Amino acid sequence: MAENSLYYIGIDVGGTSVKEGLFDEEGNLLGKVSVPTPPLTDEAGFAAVTNGIEQLMAAAQQSMLFVRGIGLAVPCPVPASGLITMAANITIDPTGLKEAIEERCPHATVRYVNDANAAAMGELWRGSAEGHRSMVMVTIGTGLGGGVVLNGDVVDGAFGAGGEIGHIRVNPDETRICGCGLRGCLEQYASATGVVNNYLLECEARGVEPLELTGPSDSLTVFNACRAGDEVARAAIDTMVEYLSRGLQIVSAVVDPEVYVLGGGTSASADLFLEQLCDRYAARAFPASANTPIEVAKLGNDAGIFGAAYVALRSVVREA
Amino acid sequence: MAENSLYYIGIDVGGTSVKEGLFDEEGNLLGKVSVPTPPLTDEAGFAAVTNGIEQLMAAAQQSMLFVRGIGLAVPCPVPASGLITMAANITIDPTGLKEAIEERCPHATVRYVNDANAAAMGELWRGSAEGHRSMVMVTIGTGLGGGVVLNGDVVDGAFGAGGEIGHIRVNPDETRICGCGLRGCLEQYASATGVVNNYLLECEARGVEPLELTGPSDSLTVFNACRAGDEVARAAIDTMVEYLSRGLQIVSAVVDPEVYVLGGGTSASADLFLEQLCDRYAARAFPASANTPIEVAKLGNDAGIFGAAYVALRSVVREA
Numbered sequence: 001m002a003e004n005s006l007y008y009i010g011i012d013v014g015g016t017s018v019k020e021g022l023f024d025e026e027g028n029l030l031g032k033v034s035v036p037t038p039p040l041t042d043e044a045g046f047a048a049v050t051n052g053i054e055q056l057m058a059a060a061q062q063s064m065l066f067v068r069g070i071g072l073a074v075p076c077p078v079p080a081s082g083l084i085t086m087a088a089n090i091t092i093d094p095t096g097l098k099e100a101i102e103e104r105c106p107h108a109t110v111r112y113v114n115d116a117n118a119a120a121m122g123e124l125w126r127g128s129a130e131g132h133r134s135m136v137m138v139t140i141g142t143g144l145g146g147g148v149v150l151n152g153d154v155v156d157g158a159f160g161a162g163g164e165i166g167h168i169r170v171n172p173d174e175t176r177i178c179g180c181g182l183r184g185c186l187e188q189y190a191s192a193t194g195v196v197n198n199y200l201l202e203c204e205a206r207g208v209e210p211l212e213l214t215g216p217s218d219s220l221t222v223f224n225a226c227r228a229g230d231e232v233a234r235a236a237i238d239t240m241v242e243y244l245s246r247g248l249q250i251v252s253a254v255v256d257p258e259v260y261v262l263g264g265g266t267s268a269s270a271d272l273f274l275e276q277l278c279d280r281y282a283a284r285a286f287p288a289s290a291n292t293p294i295e296v297a298k299l300g301n302d303a304g305i306f307g308a309a310y311v312a313l314r315s316v317v318r319e320a
Numbered sequence: 321m322a323e324n325s326l327y328y329i330g331i332d333v334g335g336t337s338v339k340e341g342l343f344d345e346e347g348n349l350l351g352k353v354s355v356p357t358p359p360l361t362d363e364a365g366f367a368a369v370t371n372g373i374e375q376l377m378a379a380a381q382q383s384m385l386f387v388r389g390i391g392l393a394v395p396c397p398v399p400a401s402g403l404i405t406m407a408a409n410i411t412i413d414p415t416g417l418k419e420a421i422e423e424r425c426p427h428a429t430v431r432y433v434n435d436a437n438a439a440a441m442g443e444l445w446r447g448s449a450e451g452h453r454s455m456v457m458v459t460i461g462t463g464l465g466g467g468v469v470l471n472g473d474v475v476d477g478a479f480g481a482g483g484e485i486g487h488i489r490v491n492p493d494e495t496r497i498c499g500c501g502l503r504g505c506l507e508q509y510a511s512a513t514g515v516v517n518n519y520l521l522e523c524e525a526r527g528v529e530p531l532e533l534t535g536p537s538d539s540l541t542v543f544n545a546c547r548a549g550d551e552v553a554r555a556a557i558d559t560m561v562e563y564l565s566r567g568l569q570i571v572s573a574v575v576d577p578e579v580y581v582l583g584g585g586t587s588a589s590a591d592l593f594l595e596q597l598c599d600r601y602a603a604r605a606f607p608a609s610a611n612t613p614i615e616v617a618k619l620g621n622d623a624g625i626f627g628a629a630y631v632a633l634r635s636v637v638r639e640a
Contacts, residue, residue, distance in 0.1 A: 134478055159608045
C-alpha cells in the first residue's frame, strides 16, 4: 500500500443521474461511475451512492479506510450550517444520506455543497481558474447558476444564497416574473431559457415568424441561426450580453474576483459573444476592475465532481 | 512585564487627520492619539505616524518590541497584492510609510486596508456584528462605501474593488454621471449627497422651493425636515431606501452575509428609514436570504482604527 495515499470522492447529485468521481490529493481523476438518481430517502437509495464509492475504491485497489473526504454537490441552497432545508428538483433526506456515507467511510469528512458552487471549485482546482485564489463562475444552462470563490474557498452564504447571481436584479422595469418569484433577475435574460425568451420577444417586436424550437430552453437553435447570419437571433444574443455585462459589473463591485469563468451548455457558443461581453464589461465596470479576464470553462460536465471533491479536501485541510 | 502581552495598532489615515489606536488581542481600546494629516511622503510625515505609535506604547508603559501588528486604513483601493497605486484624497508614499513603520516596530506585521473595509472589520470585532463570521457594512457618508467580510476576513478584491458597493449599478436608466465615471451607481441615490440630490430633484419635479442647505451633502437638513413632516423630504428618503434595498438584494445574491451593518453619519438618522428598508429588502431578496438582519453601527468614528488593528491581527494569525 502506498504511503500517504488519501482519496477524495466528488458526488454530483443531479435530477437524472448521480455521478461519482475518485480523486487523489492533486486533483487527478482516477475513476468515474454514474447511476440514475434514485429517491435518496431510504436504505436502497443510500446504498446506490455508497456502492458507487465502493466500486471506485475497489477499482483503484484501495481500502475504504483511505477515503478522507467526500463532497456532495446538490441542486439546492446549502447554508453555512450545512443543513439543507429546501430541495426542489431531487428527493433527498440529507442527514440520512450523510450518515449512511459516514458509516461506510469512517475516516471521511462528508460535506454538502451547492452544485453551481461545486462547479466553480472544480474549475478553480483543475480547470480554467487553476492557480487563482479567487474567481466567479457563471454556469449558463436552463437556469443561470453562479459560484463565488474567495481566498480559495467557496462562498456558500449564511443562508445558502451565496453565488446566486442568476437572481441579481439587473432590470428594475421588468414585469415578467422569474422562477424565484422576483422580477428582472439576470437569469431571465442570460440563461438558455433567457436567450430563447429574448429571441421570441424580438420576433414579436419585429413581426417575424420565429424558427421552430425544440423547447423553452433551446438556445442552440438561436445560436446556430445567429451563426448563419440571422439578425433577430443576433439581437437576442446582444440582449443576453447586455444583461450579463451588467451582472458581472455588479459582482466585481462586491467581490472583485481575479477571473470570471463561463460554464454550462451555452458556453460552447461563447465564440459568438465572448469578445462583445469583455468589451461591454470593461466599459461598465468600476475602473479598478475593468480588465478582469473572462474565460470559458474547461471541465464540462465533470466540474461538479471535481469541485465536490475539492470542497471536501479543503474542509479536511481546514480541520487539520 | 506581563506574559504574552502583544499589541496591535490601528491607524486611520483620513483626509484631515490621522487617528491611531492601541489595542490588546481582545479588541480593548487602550489609548488613542490623533494628528492633522501631513503629506505622507517624507521623513517628517512618516515620523508623525511613528511618533503616534511611540506615544501610545509609552502611555501603556510597553516596549515597541511588543507591537505585533499595525493596520493602516486608507481612502483608496487596496488590491490583493497590498500595493496601492491610486490615492485620490491623500498624499502618500505607501511603501515609504510602511518601511518607516517597520523600522520602528521590528516585530510588527504592517498591512494596508481600504478604509470602508476597515470599518466593516471594526464592527465585526467589537461592534454591531460581533460574534458573526460574515457581514456587509454600508458606510453612508458623503459617498457610499462598503465592506464585505466573509469567513472572518475582509474581501479586499483582486484589484482593490472588493466591497465597492456604492458603485453597484442600481438604475440602468440614469443619465447623470457618478463620481466614478459610471451612471446609476447606488452612491448616486443612497449617500448623503444622494439624499440631497433626491431632495432637489423632488423639489424641482413638484415645483417646490428647496430648504436652504449648508452644502451638497447636507442630508441632515433633509432628515430633520422629514422628521418635522416635510413630504418632499420624505419622498427623497423613500428614493434612498428604494435604491438601498435594491443594492442589498444584489449583495445578498452574491455573498449572502449573516448581517448588514449601516454606518457613517447618515446612520444616525436610521430611525427614519430602517424599518422601511428592512421591509423592502425582505420583499425583494432571493427567498433564502429574505430575513437577513440590518443593524446600525456601534463604533462611530472609531470603526476604522478598530478594524485596521483587527486586519493586522488576522494577518498575524494567518501567518502563524
